[in-house]
Amino acid sequence: MENLRLDDTIVAVSTPIGEGGIGIVRLSGKHSLQIADSIFLSKDAKKPSRFKTYTVHYGHIAEKAKVIDEVILTVMRAPRSYTKEDVVEINCHSGIAPLKKILDLCIINGARLAEPGEFTKRAFLNGRIDILQAEAVLDIIKAKTELSLKAALNNLDGAFSKKINSLREALLGIYAHIEASIDFLDGDQRALRKDVFKTLGSVKKEMQGFIASANQGRILRQGIKAVICGSPNAGKSSLMNAILKESRSIVTHIPGTTRDTIEELINIKGIAVTLVDTAGITDTDHPIEKEGIKRSYAYLESADLILLVLDQSRRLNKNDLDIINRIKDNKKGLIVVINKIDLRKALDIKKVRRFFPGAKLVYVSSLAMKGIDKLENEIESMVWRGKAPGAGFTGASNERQLDILKRCVSDIIEAIDTYKKRLPLDCVSIYVRSGIERLGEITGHTITEKALDKIFSEFCIGK
Numbered sequence: 001m002e003n004l005r006l007d008d009t010i011v012a013v014s015t016p017i018g019e020g021g022i023g024i025v026r027l028s029g030k031h032s033l034q035i036a037d038s039i040f041l042s043k044d045a046k047k048p049s050r051f052k053t054y055t056v057h058y059g060h061i062a063e064k065a066k067v068i069d070e071v072i073l074t075v076m077r078a079p080r081s082y083t084k085e086d087v088v089e090i091n092c093h094s095g096i097a098p099l100k101k102i103l104d105l106c107i108i109n110g111a112r113l114a115e116p117g118e119f120t121k122r123a124f125l126n127g128r129i130d131i132l133q134a135e136a137v138l139d140i141i142k143a144k145t146e147l148s149l150k151a152a153l154n155n156l157d158g159a160f161s162k163k164i165n166s167l168r169e170a171l172l173g174i175y176a177h178i179e180a181s182i183d184f185l186d187g188d189q190r191a192l193r194k195d196v197f198k199t200l201g202s203v204k205k206e207m208q209g210f211i212a213s214a215n216q217g218r219i220l221r222q223g224i225k226a227v228i229c230g231s232p233n234a235g236k237s238s239l240m241n242a243i244l245k246e247s248r249s250i251v252t253h254i255p256g257t258t259r260d261t262i263e264e265l266i267n268i269k270g271i272a273v274t275l276v277d278t279a280g281i282t283d284t285d286h287p288i289e290k291e292g293i294k295r296s297y298a299y300l301e302s303a304d305l306i307l308l309v310l311d312q313s314r315r316l317n318k319n320d321l322d323i324i325n326r327i328k329d330n331k332k333g334l335i336v337v338i339n340k341i342d343l344r345k346a347l348d349i350k351k352v353r354r355f356f357p358g359a360k361l362v363y364v365s366s367l368a369m370k371g372i373d374k375l376e377n378e379i380e381s382m383v384w385r386g387k388a389p390g391a392g393f394t395g396a397s398n399e400r401q402l403d404i405l406k407r408c409v410s411d412i413i414e415a416i417d418t419y420k421k422r423l424p425l426d427c428v429s430i431y432v433r434s435g436i437e438r439l440g441e442i443t444g445h446t447i448t449e450k451a452l453d454k455i456f457s458e459f460c461i462g463k
């Protein structure tokens, strides 16, 4: 159980390494205060081990009286700290030299360099948070929009854990009843069977709800990739700029000059959208242009949403038709953006509709910044398929959680089928038990060390 050691004191730089105002070196474990004592010089010569919990102190970090940096030191004593252990945080100047030197000094004085996510892992092992909450910490760090931050905070707060725990308790209730029912009389057996059936049905329904909303959780966490495509000069780069409301992509009169793809991360109605401006798709022999087009197609493969830009001021040409044929049977989200509505109309809209019978058409002028709002609304409703998560969203946020939920639902379905076959309740209870164990894996009630390692390996050192 190498990784589950809790006896040693760990240390890490908890802020991103680089030049900045403040950098933080964090210590956690039994010897945190003792280590701080040996490297911290306070003005009044008081030692950190004498400091009250949640107090902040000015002083210097020094190696044998040689000052390394001017710092502020915070003491948070067990059990009321991030890890439930004695924690010391040293706010120093953020530069490679002071951070590295202070880190080294802590190690020389008995601390061990923390593994990725080890502070949060200790918070879990010491029982302050469960695994869903630990994963929420990661979601918070990675959140790109307010909406995704809110969802992650709800999970950190334990909103999802509570729901999972109550399902687990419902299953535990059934399990205990069945186990106790062996001596029941017939009449009582019948009442129990009814009860078991009802509870299994409602547990199944709730879990299926979580599975259905997991896609929203995934989008909140990861965002989506929207790829702008279309023929040269259709106005792709202009559209990108209009959406970004600033000129980041190259806009030019010469067709085919955006040879490479340009990506920007933007916030559209709370969704983190990676917007990609591709090279115009055209029939060409130019090697660089060809490469750009190859990449455009590759991007289309990986897109969650395609924005096809068509130029309203001209009729469909061969390039348009090539790309339309390429994407018309696409199973992903697609919005047809009819651009240049400030110009005289030459495009046959009916023909466009025939290619994309179900698709949304949005009319814009990228140049005049017209219709961009409507496009953003359309992107939002397309992404959420009309069911946008509110600020109270709580649910599965990653593949691990979703995968376990799915396996758990199949256990419950098996349990219900077994019940319906009128087999003895003992047979039902086998599946109920499996379901209980799986739900325990989600929260960490029952979890293997391997699964734990995998979860925390996604964290960075210092978290």
Ligand SMILES: Nc1nc2c(ncn2[C@@H]2O[C@H](COP(=O)(O)OP(=O)(O)O)[C@@H](O)[C@H]2O)c(=O)[nH]1
Pocket: 230, 231, 232, 233, 234, 235, 236, 237, 238, 239, 250, 251, 252, 253, 255, 256, 258, 280, 339, 340, 341, 342, 343, 364, 365, 366, 367, 368
């Ligand atoms: N009138 C008008 N011109 C536009 C509009 N959008 C783009 N253009 C012009 O069309 C040309 C090609 O635009 P660009 O964004 O580079 O097209 P791309 O090759 O698809 O990236 C430029 O001269 C733009 O100014 C629009 O909505 N209205």
Ligand SMILES: [Mg+2]
Pocket: 236, 237, 238, 250, 251, 257, 258, 278, 280
């Ligand atoms: Mg362009």
